[in-house]
Amino acid sequence: MPSTSPRVAAYDxxxxxxxxxxxxxxxxxxxGHGVRQRRPCVGTAPVTFRLSELRLAALEDLASAELDxxxxxxxxxxxxxxxxxxxxxxxxxxxxxxxLYRSGRHAEALRTYQQYRRLxxxxxxxxxxxxxxxxxxxxxxxxxxxxxxAPAPAAHAGxxxxxxxxxxxxxxxxxxxFGRRRLVGRLxxxxxxxxxxxxxxGPSGSGKSSVVAxxxxxxxxxxxxxGSERWMVxxxxxxxxxxxxxxxxxxxxxxxxxxxxAGVFDDDDPAxxxxxxxxxxxxxxxxLVIDQFEQLFSATEAAERDRFLRTIASLVTSAxxxxxxxxxxRRDFYDRxxxxxxxxxxxxxxxxxxxxxxxxxxxxxxxRPAQRVGVEVEPALLAELVSDAAAQPGxxxxxxxxLTDLFERRAGSSLLLEEYQAMGRLPGxxxxxxxxxxxxxxxxxxxxxxxxxLRTARLGSGTRExxxxxxxxxxxxxxxxxxxxxxxxxxxxxxxxxxFDRDPVSGEATVEVAHEALLSEWGRLAGWIDRHRxxxxxxxxxxxxxxxxxxxxxxxxxxxAGSRLGEYEAWRLASTLRLTAREREFLDAGAERQHAxxxxxxxxxxxxxxxxxxxxxxxxxxxxxxxxxxGAVTYGALAWRANRPPDAVLxxxxxxxxxxxxxxxxxxxxxxxxxxRAEAVTSIGSAVQSGDVGRFSEQGTHxxxxxxxxxADAVEPIARTHPDTHYVVFDCVGDQPNVAYVxxxxxxxxxxxxxxxxxxSRTGTIGFIGGADIPLIWPFxxxxxxxxxxxxxxxxxxxRYLSEPPDMTGFDNQILGFQVAEQMYRDGADIIYxxxxxxxxxxxxxxxxxxxxLRRQLWAIGVDGDEYRSLAPxxxxxxxxxxxxxxxxxxxxxxxxxxxxxxxxxxxxxEFDLANGGLxxxxxxxxxxxxxxxLEQLRRQIVADKIRVPSIPAEKIDAAKALGLPGALTSTxxxxxxxxxxxxxx
Numbered sequence: 001m002p003s004t005s006p007r008v009a010a011y012d013x014x015x016x017x018x019x020x021x022x023x024x025x026x027x028x029x030x031x032g033h034g035v036r037q038r039r040p041c042v043g044t045a046p047v048t049f050r051l052s053e054l055r056l057a058a059l060e061d062l063a064s065a066e067l068d069x070x071x072x073x074x075x076x077x078x079x080x081x082x083x084x085x086x087x088x089x090x091x092x093x094x095x096x097x098x099x100l101y102r103s104g105r106h107a108e109a110l111r112t113y114q115q116y117r118r119l120x121x122x123x124x125x126x127x128x129x130x131x132x133x134x135x136x137x138x139x140x141x142x143x144x145x146x147x148x149x150a151p152a153p154a155a156h157a158g159x160x161x162x163x164x165x166x167x168x169x170x171x172x173x174x175x176x177x178f179g180r181r182r183l184v185g186r187l188x189x190x191x192x193x194x195x196x197x198x199x200x201x202g203p204s205g206s207g208k209s210s211v212v213a214x215x216x217x218x219x220x221x222x223x224x225x226x227g228s229e230r231w232m233v234x235x236x237x238x239x240x241x242x243x244x245x246x247x248x249x250x251x252x253x254x255x256x257x258x259x260x261x262a263g264v265f266d267d268d269d270p271a272x273x274x275x276x277x278x279x280x281x282x283x284x285x286x287x288l289v290i291d292q293f294e295q296l297f298s299a300t301e302a303a304e305r306d307r308f309l310r311t312i313a314s315l316v317t318s319a320x321x322x323x324x325x326x327x328x329x330r331r332d333f334y335d336r337x338x339x340x341x342x343x344x345x346x347x348x349x350x351x352x353x354x355x356x357x358x359x360x361x362x363x364x365x366x367x368r369p370a371q372r373v374g375v376e377v378e379p380a381l382l383a384e385l386v387s388d389a390a391a392q393p394g395x396x397x398x399x400x401x402x403l404t405d406l407f408e409r410r411a412g413s414s415l416l417l418e419e420y421q422a423m424g425r426l427p428g429x430x431x432x433x434x435x436x437x438x439x440x441x442x443x444x445x446x447x448x449x450x451x452x453x454l455r456t457a458r459l460g461s462g463t464r465e466x467x468x469x470x471x472x473x474x475x476x477x478x479x480x481x482x483x484x485x486x487x488x489x490x491x492x493x494x495x496x497x498x499x500f501d502r503d504p505v506s507g508e509a510t511v512e513v514a515h516e517a518l519l520s521e522w523g524r525l526a527g528w529i530d531r532h533r534x535x536x537x538x539x540x541x542x543x544x545x546x547x548x549x550x551x552x553x554x555x556x557x558x559x560x561a562g563s564r565l566g567e568y569e570a571w572r573l574a575s576t577l578r579l580t581a582r583e584r585e586f587l588d589a590g591a592e593r594q595h596a597x598x599x600x601x602x603x604x605x606x607x608x609x610x611x612x613x614x615x616x617x618x619x620x621x622x623x624x625x626x627x628x629x630x631g632a633v634t635y636g637a638l639a640w641r642a643n644r645p646p647d648a649v650l651x652x653x654x655x656x657x658x659x660x661x662x663x664x665x666x667x668x669x670x671x672x673x674x675x676x677r678a679e680a681v682t683s684i685g686s687a688v689q690s691g692d693v694g695r696f697s698e699q700g701t702h703x704x705x706x707x708x709x710x711x712a713d714a715v716e717p718i719a720r721t722h723p724d725t726h727y728v729v730f731d732c733v734g735d736q737p738n739v740a741y742v743x744x745x746x747x748x749x750x751x752x753x754x755x756x757x758x759x760x761s762r763t764g765t766i767g768f769i770g771g772a773d774i775p776l777i778w779p780f781x782x783x784x785x786x787x788x789x790x791x792x793x794x795x796x797x798x799x800r801y802l803s804e805p806p807d808m809t810g811f812d813n814q815i816l817g818f819q820v821a822e823q824m825y826r827d828g829a830d831i832i833y834x835x836x837x838x839x840x841x842x843x844x845x846x847x848x849x850x851x852x853x854l855r856r857q858l859w860a861i862g863v864d865g866d867e868y869r870s871l872a873p874x875x876x877x878x879x880x881x882x883x884x885x886x887x888x889x890x891x892x893x894x895x896x897x898x899x900x901x902x903x904x905x906x907x908x909x910x911e912f913d914l915a916n917g918g919l920x921x922x923x924x925x926x927x928x929x930x931x932x933x934x935l936e937q938l939r940r941q942i943v944a945d946k947i948r949v950p951s952i953p954a955e956k957i958d959a960a961k962a963l964g965l966p967g968a969l970t971s972t973x974x975x976x977x978x979x980x981x982x983x984x985x986x
Contacts, residue, residue: 056082056089063095070149072102088123094132101139102147109139110482137472137509140486141500159413162369163404165496166397166430166514168207169214175372177214179357179365180207184215186352187326188224196316197325197346199293201334202354204516205394208328209291211354216326220287231324232281235289238296239469240547241505242308243273246288248504250280268307270314277315278322286323288315294333298458298466301544302674302901309343316346332916339904356393362386365396366403374413381406381417388426393940397515398426404496405433428933430521435929437495438524441488448484449492450528451475451578456498456513457529459536465519465529469501472509477580520936523929531869531924533890535577537669542568544673546586559590564672645699648678648900652707653687658865659730659889663707666890670897688714697722703900704728705893715739726905728896730889731776738907742892745913747783747951748942749885750833752914752921752935753861754787756883757831758795759931762856765796767824769843771811771836773801775965779951780835780863780885786950790938798824799953802839810839817842825850825858831882833861847880859927861885868924884922891917915943 059082066075076099082092093116100109113128113136120126127133138146162176169177190198200208213235223229236242236249247265264276277286290312296305315323329337334351338344357365366385367377385402389395405423406415424432438449452475458468475485489511492498499514513519520526529536549558560568568587572579579587650667652660664680671678681692688708696704697718703726706715711729719727719736727739734741757766768784770777781799788795800820802810810816817839821832825846832847834840840863847858862868862884871878892912899905912918923929941947952960 052085056085056092059085060091060095063099067095067099067102070102072099075099076103087119090129090132094135097135097139098146102149106139106142106486107483110136110486113139114482133473133476134509136476136482140472140476140482140489141509142486142490159373159375161404161407162373163407164400165404166401166517167496167499168515169210171213171217174214174218176369177210178368179361179363180211180215182361183211183352183354184219187211187216188219190350190352191220191228191324191326192225195350196321196323197312197350198327199337199347199351200326200328200354201331201351203331203394205397206354206356207396208330208354210396212289212291212326212328217287217289227285228287230284231287232284233287233289235291236504237292238290238300238308239503239505240299240301241304242296242300243304243311244505246308246311247276249288250277250286252504254280254282266307270311273311274314274318274320278320281322284322288323288325290325290327293327293329294336294466297333297336299468301547306340309337309340313343313346339902356390357396359386359390362389362399365399369403370407370415375407375410376414378414378416381415381420384417384420385426392427392937393944394517395426397517398430398521401496402426402429405429427937428521430518431523431929431933433495434492434497434518434522435524437491437497441491444481445484445488448480448488450576451478451480452485452488452492452498452511453513453525454528454532454536454577456511457519457525457536459529459533459540465516467513467516467519469503469510469512471503471506472511474580475511477582478578479581480578521933523923523932524926526932527923527926527929530866530920530922532576534665535571535575537665537890538568538571538575539577541669541672542583542586546583549586554589556589556593559593560587561590561594565590565594645696645701646677646679647701648676648703648705648897649696649701650678650680650705650707651688651692651696652680652682653709654682658870659887660707662865662888662890663705663730663893666893667705667897670894670901674897674901676897676901690714690717693718693727697725702726703897703905705896706730726900726907728893730892733909736907740896740905740907741909742889742896743909743911744887744892744918745779745911745949745951746835746885746887746919747779747786747949748914749887749919749921750780750783750835751787751790751942751947751949752919752938753833753883753885754784754789755791755935755938756787756921756928756931757784757833757859757861758788758792759934760859760882760928761792761795761831763828763830764792764794765798765828765830767798767821767829767832768800769817769820769824769832769834769836769840770799770801771839772803772805772808774805775960775963777801777835778953778956778960780833782950782953782956784833785953787938790947791934796828798827798829800824802836811837813839814842814845818846821846821860822850825854830856831859831861833863833885835863844877844880848876851880862922866922866924868922878925881925881927883925883928886920886922888912888918888920914939 059078063075063078063082066072066078075095079092079096079099082089083096086092093112097109097112100106100112113132116132117128120128128136164173164176187198187200200212202208217233217235220228220231220233225231232253234246234249234253236245239245243265265273267273296308300308312325316325337347363382363386366382370377385399389399392398402420402423403415406419409419409423410416423429438446441449452470455470455475455478456468458466476482489498489500493500493511497514497518498511501510501512502508503510518525519529545558545560549555552558559565565587569591572587648671650664652664667678667680670676687710688706689710690713693704693706693714704715705728707730708714709731711732712734715727715729715732716734716736716739719725719739723738725738727736728742729739730742731744732741733743754766766788768781770781785797785799788797802813802816802820817834817836819842821834821843824832832843834843836843840860843860844862844867847860851858857880859880859882860867861882864887865884866886867884868878868881871881892910895912895916896905896910921928921935923932928935938947942949952965
C-alpha cells in the first residue's frame with residue numbers, strides 16, 4: 001500500500017524507482033549512551049523514516065528523563081543528536097533551551113531560541129509556537145519553576161524583611177500593615193451602613209491600594225461587617241479591557257465552570273452582564289475591588305470605558321443588592337468619573353478622601369513591622385524618617401523603599417540613623433539608586449534599559465505620567481538582544497525598581513515600574529519621557545489604530561493610508577522607539593495595500609484607455625451620454641464628501657516654532673485617538689487673519705483652534721457672529737462666551753527655573769532678561785526671583801527689560817539681548833533666565849561665546865519650549881542650556897480636544913499650572929538631573945498650596961494696582977533685598 005505521509009513520499013521520490021529492496025545501513029553510537037544512531041539506507045526510505053521518528057522520540061524521552069533527574073549536562077548530547085536528525089523539530093528545541101538554562105548557560109538558551117526562530121522563518125515562513133515563546137519569556141525572567149531543583153535564594157540571616165519596597169501591600173501582607181486603622185474603619189463603617197460603591201481618592205503614593213488590599217479585604221474576611229466572612233472578594237485592574245478583567249477576576253474567585261456564552265461580559269446591555277455576575281456569585285454577596293481606576297481613563301478606549309461604567313452603575317443600583325464595589329482613584333483623575341452622568345451620581349456619593357498620615361500613624365508604619373520580626377528602630381532614625389516623609393507628599397512608597405534597604409543593610413538587630421544618613425535620606429533616594437544601577441551598565445545594556453522604561457510609561461492627558469504594564473512578549477518582539485534584555489530586567493528587578501506579574505486575562509508575563517513614583521523621582525527617566533514625549537504620543541496612537549485593525553479581523557479599510565501612512569513611515573525611521581513585530585507588520589501592511597491600490601489604479605486606467613479606443617466605433621454618442629451622466633452623479637457625491645467641512649480645525653501662523661509644533665502634534669494625536677474629522681491648516685500669509693477663522697466658521701466647523709499672537713483680532717470678531725462655534729486661543733484674554741482662553745501659570749514654572757538657577761550657580765549671582773516691561777512678562781520675573789530666594793535667600797539677582805511700552809522691539813532684537821547678557825555675565829552672573837522672545841537667543845549666544853573667556857561654565861534658561869531639544873546635536877549652544885520652563889501647549893490641546901469629543905467643552909479662562917501638568921521644567925540635557933529631587937519637592941509644595949508663588953514683582957505692585965490687575969492685591973512678594981537693577985531699566 002502506498003504511504004500517505006508527505007515526508008515518506010519525499011523519501012520514496014528521492015529514488016526514481018520508489019522503494020528499493022533491502023540495503024545495508026551504517027550506525028554510530030551517541031556519545032555517553034548506549035543508543036546507536038542509524039543513518040538512512042537507500043532503498044528502505046519508508047521504514048527508515050518510521051525508525052527515525054521512533055528514534056527521535058526515544059532520544060527526546062531519554063533527554064527529558066535526564067532533566068527530571070537533574071542531569072541537564074548529560075541530557076544535552078541526546079538533544080543535540082535529535083536536532084542533528086531534524087533541526088525543525090520543536091520539542092527538541094524546547095528541551096535544549098531548558099537543558100542549557102539548567103546547566104547555567106542562560107545566554108545560550110536565549111540564543112538557541114533566536115537561532116531556531118530565524119531557521120523557522122527562513123525554511124517554512126513560520127513563527128515558533130506560543131508555548132515556545134512563553135518558554136523564552138520564562139527564561140528571560142529567570143522563572144524559578146524552570147529549575148525546581150535549584151536552591152532558593154538565601155534569605156537575610158535572622159529575620160524576614162517585613163517592608164515592601166515600592167510595591168503595594170497585598171492581602172497576604174496584612175500582618176505587616178500598620179498606620180491606617182482609622183481609614184480602614186471608615187471604609188468598614190460605610191459598607192456596614194449600606195454603601196454600595198466606595199471610591200478611595202488620593203494622590204499617587206498615598207497608599208490607596210495598600211489600604212484596600214491589606215486593610216479592608218482582611219477585615220471583610222474577618223467579619224468586620226456582619227456576614228462578610230461569606231462574601232466573595234474579587235480584585236482587578238481595568239487595563240485596556242476592563243470587562244474581560246472583571247470576568248477573569250470573578251472566575252478566579254469561584255470554582256464554578258462558565259455558565260454563559262463566551263464574551264457575555266462585553267455585552268452592551270448591563271442587565272445581561274449583571275445576570276452573568278449573579279450566576280458566577282451563586283447567591284453570595286460580591287465585593288468587587290477595582291484598583292487603579294484611573295486606567296479606565298488612560299488605557300481604555302472610550303466605547304469600552306462607557307460600557308464598563310454603565311455596567312458598574314447598574315450593578316450597584318440593582319434591586320438584587322448583591323454587589324459592593326470599592327475602587328481606588330488617583331486624585332488628579334477625580335473629575336473624570338463625574339463626566340458620565342449615570343456613573344457620576346453613584347460615584348460622588350461614595351468618595352472617601354485619603355488624607356496624609358499623622359506622625360503617630362507614620363511611626364506605627366515604621367516601627368510595628370520591625371518589632372514583629374524582633375528588630376528595633378533607633379528613636380533618632382524614627383524621628384528623621386517621620387519628618388522626611390511628612391515633608392514630602394506621596395512619600396509612602398519612598399518610605400517603604402528606604403526601610404526595605406535599611407533592613408537589608410542592618411548589621412545587628414536595629415535599624416540605625418547612621419545607615420540612613422549614609423544612604424542619602426528619603427529625598428532623592430530613589431533617583432540615586434536608579435542612577436547608580438544605570439551608570440554601572442555598559443552602553444548596550446543602557447540602550448535596552450531605555451527601550452524597557454519607555455515601554456513601561458504612559459502619557460497622561462494633562463496629568464502626571466502613569467505606569468504601563470508591558471508584556472515580556474512585547475519586549476522580546478523589539479529585536480533587542482534577549483540576553484541583554486534578561487540581564488537588564490534582572491538587575492532592576494533585583495533592586496525592586498521593576499515588578500513582574502502575569503496579565504489576569506491573557507496569562508502573559510508582564511513587567512512594569514514598581515511604582516509611579518519612579519517616573520518622576522528618577523531624573524533620567526523623567527528626562528527620557530520628556531525628550532521622547534512626541535514619540536510616546538505617536539506610539540500610543542499607533543497602538544490604538546492596530547487594536548482597531550485587529551478588532552475588525554484585520555480588515556484592510558482599517559490600515560493607514562495616504563499622508564497619515566507617510567507620516568508614520570517617516571516617524572518610524574527617525575524615532576528612538578523600537579517597534580515590535582506586530583507594529584511593523586501593521587505599517588508594512590498599510591504600505592503594501594497602498595502600493596497594490598496604486599498598481600490597481602494604474603491598471604484600471606490603462607484598461608479604460610483600451611476600452612475607449614475599442615468603443616469609438618460603436619454607439620459612441622450613447623456611451624458618451626451614459627458616461628457623462630454617471631460622471632455627473634459620481635462627481636456630485638464625491639464633491640459633497642470632499643466639501644463637507646471638518647468637525648475641528650487647527651489654524652496656525654506660518655513658520656516653525658516650539659509652540660506650533662507642540663500644538664500640532666497633540667492635535668493630530670488627539671483627533672486620531674478620538675476619531676474626530678479634522679485638519680490642520682497653516683495660514684497663507686505670515687499670520688492667521690480673521691478671514692481664515694471666518695472661512696471655517698461659515699462652513700460649519702464645530703471647533704476652531706487658533707495659534708497666533710494676533711488671536712484677539714483674528715478670533716474675537718468672528719466668535720461674536722458665530723455663537724454656536726467653539727474657539728480655542730492661547731495666551732490671550734477676553735470674555736467671549738464661546739471661546740476657551742488658554743493661559744499658563746508662568747510664575748509657577750519660573751519659580752522652579754529660579755530654584756534650579758540658584759542651586760546650580762557657582763558665583764551666587766544670576767540674571768533675568770525680559771523682552772518688554774509689560775504685565776505679560778512680570779510673572780516670569782516674579783516667579784524666578786521667588787524660586788531663587790526659596791533655596792538661597794542670599795542669592796544676588798540682576799534684572800533687566802530690553803524695552804519700555806509701547807515699544808515692543810525688545811522681543812525681536814538679538815543684538816541687544818546679547819549685549820545685556822554679556823554685561824550680566826561679565827558682572828558675575830553665571831546663569832540667565834530670559835523671557836524675551838527672539839531676543840533671548842542673545843543670552844544663549846553670549847553664554848556660548850564667553851564661557852571660554854571668563855573661564856567658568858555659563859548657562860541660559862529657555863522659556864515656552866524645550867530649547868535643548870530644538871537645537872541640533874553638536875550645536876554650540878546646547879552645552880549651555882541648563883533647562884527650559886516649558887508651557888505644555890500639547891497637554892492643554894489634548895485636554896480641550898478631549899472635552900470637545902465628549903461634548904463637555906468649557907469656555908472662559910482655562911489656566912494650566914503645575915497641578916494639572918500644564919508646566920514642566922525640561923531635563924533634556926541632563927544638566928539638572930541631580931537637582932530634580934529638590935525641584936520635585938518644591939513642585940509638590942506649590943501644588944499643595946504650601947508655597948504661594950507671586951505673579952507680580954515687588955516693585956511692580958503699584959503699577960499693577962493702577963492697571964487693575966487682580967494679582968496686585970494678593971501678591972505676597974517680600975521686599976527683594978539684593979536685587980540689582982541698572983538705572984533706566986524697568
